[in-house]
Amino acid sequence: MSQQSYKIIVTTHKNPDGDALGSSIAISRFLRKLGHKVSIVIPDAIPSFYLWMPDIDQAIIFDDDNALCFSIFSDADYLIATDLNSLSRNMSMSVSINNIKAFRICIDHHLDPPQNEWDILISDNNVSSTSEIIYDLLTYMDPNLIDKQIAECIYTGIYTDTNKFFHCCNCSHPYEIIAELIKKGINVNEINNLIYNSYTYDRFRLLGYSIYEKLKFIENKGVAYIKLTQKELQEFNYHPGYTEGIVSMPLSIENVNVSALISERKDHIKISLRSKAAYDVRYLAQRYFNGGGHKNASGADFYGSLDEAEKIFIEAVEEYL
Numbered sequence: 001m002s003q004q005s006y007k008i009i010v011t012t013h014k015n016p017d018g019d020a021l022g023s024s025i026a027i028s029r030f031l032r033k034l035g036h037k038v039s040i041v042i043p044d045a046i047p048s049f050y051l052w053m054p055d056i057d058q059a060i061i062f063d064d065d066n067a068l069c070f071s072i073f074s075d076a077d078y079l080i081a082t083d084l085n086s087l088s089r090n091m092s093m094s095v096s097i098n099n100i101k102a103f104r105i106c107i108d109h110h111l112d113p114p115q116n117e118w119d120i121l122i123s124d125n126n127v128s129s130t131s132e133i134i135y136d137l138l139t140y141m142d143p144n145l146i147d148k149q150i151a152e153c154i155y156t157g158i159y160t161d162t163n164k165f166f167h168c169c170n171c172s173h174p175y176e177i178i179a180e181l182i183k184k185g186i187n188v189n190e191i192n193n194l195i196y197n198s199y200t201y202d203r204f205r206l207l208g209y210s211i212y213e214k215l216k217f218i219e220n221k222g223v224a225y226i227k228l229t230q231k232e233l234q235e236f237n238y239h240p241g242y243t244e245g246i247v248s249m250p251l252s253i254e255n256v257n258v259s260a261l262i263s264e265r266k267d268h269i270k271i272s273l274r275s276k277a278a279y280d281v282r283y284l285a286q287r288y289f290n291g292g293g294h295k296n297a298s299g300a301d302f303y304g305s306l307d308e309a310e311k312i313f314i315e316a317v318e319e320y321l
């Protein structure tokens, strides 16, 4: 690939998180260094606390510029999806990608990728994050091309996808990678502050409100959940990313093994699930809400009312836990 210059699209999942952005930007920057023309297409808005990331200003948001994305898609030689195992997860964007001629490569760590969607599938669900796979891949290709900016992206992906190493696979490799990234010159204190100590006043109050006013505790099942209406989100001047992190908070309670955030979005209900290590919420997401993800972090989009979603969740808890 290094002799010739190819037109490459790098994309990732909607509601992009630190791993989605970190993995896609890292590989894009690397491929540009090899002389390829790379377009980063992110399905929808990037949370403000990731806007400091390297090359983020070069990312094209599909929702903001469909026409530009169509022309990029139709012209591409390669499509690389990171942290995304099926293009169908991206709803409107998947339609415009379905018939393009590009060779499709998936690099991901979610379970059960649909094999027939990809020409090359690099998938490992035993790793901390997609960024970990990307780091190993880039190191294999040419470690000298991994610069400070790429290192910042990889760090962001690993650190956020493990929720600050709270749910890591308990293996040494991600920590070894972080040590290598520090040698590349990254400033972990600075990055941690940019991601985690950067709440707006409204977002921080939404977190407090969710815990103090909205938390429900199903004590005999070890489950706690928070339900938020669109109106409540608007009262706190909701912006993309405002609810990120809320779902994990109830796991701090000693008797809580599973937590959920059920929040009302413009055209659907967003279900986010988290669990302590021994509990599998992916099954719950898949079986009851047609969603997916990981054993300890999964989610789904539910098309119905907020109260219906809550009712199904309570039934699922009664049946499954």
Ligand SMILES: [Mn+2]
Pocket (backbone or CB within 6 Å): 019, 020, 083, 109, 129, 130, 161
């Ligand atoms: Mn991930």
